[in-house]
Amino acid sequence: xxxxxxxxxxxxxxxxxxxxxxxxxxxxxxxxxxxxxxxxxxxxxxxxxxxxxxxxxxxxxxxxxxxxxxxxxxxxxxxxxxxxxxxxxxxxxxxxxxxxxxxxxxxxxxxxxxxxxxxxxxxxxxxxxxxxxxxxxxxxxxxxxxxxxxxxxxxxxxxxxxxxx
Numbered sequence: 001x002x003x004x005x006x007x008x009x010x011x012x013x014x015x016x017x018x019x020x021x022x023x024x025x026x027x028x029x030x031x032x033x034x035x036x037x038x039x040x041x042x043x044x045x046x047x048x049x050x051x052x053x054x055x056x057x058x059x060x061x062x063x064x065x066x067x068x069x070x071x072x073x074x075x076x077x078x079x080x081x082x083x084x085x086x087x088x089x090x091x092x093x094x095x096x097x098x099x100x101x102x103x104x105x106x107x108x109x110x111x112x113x114x115x116x117x118x119x120x121x122x123x124x125x126x127x128x129x130x131x132x133x134x135x136x137x138x139x140x141x142x143x144x145x146x147x148x149x150x151x152x153x154x155x156x157x158x159x160x161x162x163x164x165x
Contacts, residue, residue: 008034047139055132064093065104065121069129073120094119104128
């Protein structure tokens, strides 16, 4: 989806629908959430499109690799919990990543329970993260540059308030 060309309903349109349908609707609240969703979608699309272009890696794989990079070796269920997907999804991702010519992760069996597997970054995975991270962070920062520091801090505070709801 091209979020740059997507047109959100205007406040006037939202107000018109509210009045026609006789709803007691908070138009500014709807406008806010629609803009937040679109902004988040646009940022994610741009950031991860750049990663895909520069390093041929998807958002999901990058998130998995970053979790291993920051938290270290872990089992499938803990990794799934950290990145917000199911254990089955992590298992599929791991299987695909291990089948590549130069795997970005490696697997070891855990102690006494031979069924339990620990996932860690391979040297190639560490190299990829260290190579990709500077431009990835720069790409993220570029979205915030249009706001002054006090505006960024204020927006962070407001977004954290919404997240606590």
